[in-house]
Amino acid sequence: MRFIAALALACVGTFAAAASPATAQTFxxxxxxxxxxxxxxxxxxxxxxxxxxxxxxxxxxxxxxxxxxxxxxxxxxxxxxxxxxxxxxxxxxxxxxxxxxxxxxxxxxxxxxxxxxxxxxxxxxPNVLAVHPSVPANNVAELVALAKKDPGKFSYASSGNGTPLHLSGELFKTLAGVDIVHVPYKGSGPALIDVLAGQVPIIFDNLPSSTEHIKTGRLKGLGVTTTGRAPVFPDMPAIGETLKGYETxxxxxxxxxxxxxxxxxxxxxxxxxxxxxxxxxxxxxxxxxxxxxxxxxxxxxxxxxxxxxxxxxxxxxxxxxxx
Missing domain, CATH: 3.40.190.150 (Bordetella uptake gene, domain 1)
Structure with missing residues (x-):
């Protein structure tokens, strides 16, 4: 009886081991x-x-x-x-x-x-750095020059504290050596409303959210945040082309x-x-x-x-x- 029980247990173990890969194969x-x-x-x-x-x-x-x-x-x-x-x-x-x-x-x-x-x-x-048309900057270098001329004068909007867009702005500040003030919103929608109205001059946004506003001229897109340019805007430089090492x-x-x-x-x-x-x-x-x-x-x-x-x-x- 002991031999039979041991044999049965061994068989169960063998079948279980064999069943495992079969289960993975049929998943x-x-x-x-x-x-x-x-x-x-x-x-x-x-x-x-x-x-x-x-x-x-x-x-x-x-x-x-x-x-x-x-x-x-x-x-x-x-x-x-x-x-x-x-x-x-x-x-x-x-x-x-x-x-x-x-x-x-x-x-x-x-x-x-x-x-x-x-x-x-x-x-x-990709994310994008964009500005209201009233901002006298047409590229990243010009925006950096403006911000350095008047530290603390300019502000940027994001979708909220601690979001990837907020930190895209913080990385920009670090690499550019500029002082611009973060204005957090509860989402990209409210942030865009104020930037489009000229209440806040700069925004870091997901590119899809800002695409139509850039195409219609309601925003000026200064740079995408990826190392390469975005196919939808092949003429818009990557921020990293001006600020070495920038990528978000x-x-x-x-x-x-x-x-x-x-x-x-x-x-x-x-x-x-x-x-x-x-x-x-x-x-x-x-x-x-x-x-x-x-x-x-x-x-x-x-x-x-x-x-x-x-x-x-x-x-x-x-x-x-x-x-």
């Missing part, structure tokens, strides 16, 4: 949830919904979008971090959730490195909970990269100046580490803290 067998940690309508939501639609086709299972906004992306990110590590709940992360929030919030319910398994850096979206942008990346099996991560990576590399998806993303990356998990892990390292001194100098 997924039911719908997935893609948590977008922001409200519907923003650039992250747009990217997420495009990716979810194509991933559904690639995986043969529906990828359901779940918008869980709140606390600058912390609530939705924490929910995914605490989910089962089986690949069925994944996160559309950003520079805010995985680089800035851990540096700015005094209390954060997750660790951006330890609590997540990187899947893929999907796309990047919004990025979207896919993460799973830490401990998700490597085989499942590989399947998600394959589906996500095929989704953003699809010609129709790329064309849609290009409409709001997003550039497809489609990285490996290891490349995304290194990207997160480099972003945290880049933003740490900038956040410290800005004094941005949120309780």
């Amino acid at each position: 997924p067998t039911r719908p997935l949830t893609l948590v977008i940690p922001f409200a519907a309508g923003g650039s992250t939501d747009l990217v997420g919904r495009l990716v979810a639609q194509r991933m559904s086709e690639e995986l043969g299972q529906q990828v359901v979008v779940d918008n869980r906004g709140g606390a600058g992306g912390n609530l939705g990110s924490a929910a995914v971090a605490k989910s089962a590590a089986d690949g069925y709940t994944i996160l559309m992360g950003t520079v805010a959730t995985h680089a800035l929030n851990p540096l700015i919030y005094t209390k954060i319910p997750y660790d951006p490195v330890k609590d997540f398994a990187p899947v893929s850096l999907l796309a990047t979206v 942008y919004t990025w979207n990346a896919l993460f799973a909970p830490a401990g998700t099996p490597p085989e499942v991560i590989a399947r998600l990576n394959e589906a996500a990269n095929k989704a953003v590399s699809d010609e129709k998806t790329k064309a849609k993303l290009a409409e709001f100046s997003a550039t497809v990356v489609a990285s490996t998990p290891d490349e995304l892990a290194k990207h997160v580490q480099s972003e945290i390292a880049k933003w740490t001194p900038i956040v410290k100098q800005s004094g941005a803290r949120i309780d």
Whole structure:
């Protein structure tokens, strides 16, 4: 009897070991949830919904979008971090959730490195430095000269304290050696209203939000924040062409909970990269100046580490803290 029981246990162990890779190979067998940690309508939501639609086709299972906004992306990110590590709940992360929030919030319910398994850096979206037409500057160098001539006279608007746009402005101040005053708003919409009205002369904004205003001349676009120029404005220089080393942008990346099996991560990576590399998806993303990356998990892990390292001194100098 003891021999039979031992044999039975050994068989169970053998079958369990054999079943594990089979489960990974057949993943997924039911719908997935893609948590977008922001409200519907923003650039992250747009990217997420495009990716979810194509991933559904690639995986043969529906990828359901779940918008869980709140606390600058912390609530939705924490929910995914605490989910089962089986690949069925994944996160559309950003520079805010995985680089800035851990540096700015005094209390954060997750660790951006330890609590997540990187899947893929999907796309990047440039920000833009723009001014009201009344500002007598037509390029970055002229704006820097104006600001240096009258320290503290000029101010810039952003979508809020501690946001990527606020810190884009702080990096500009540091590299240009200028004193311009930050005016935070509750979102890009209210910030744009005041800049368009001439109440605030300068704005750092997501390029998609300001594109039409720049095209119609209601704003002057002085420079994009990426190292290269944006295809939608090929004649607009990158800020880095004047200020060496300047680079900021919004990025979207896919993460799973830490401990998700490597085989499942590989399947998600394959589906996500095929989704953003699809010609129709790329064309849609290009409409709001997003550039497809489609990285490996290891490349995304290194990207997160480099972003945290880049933003740490900038956040410290800005004094941005949120309780």
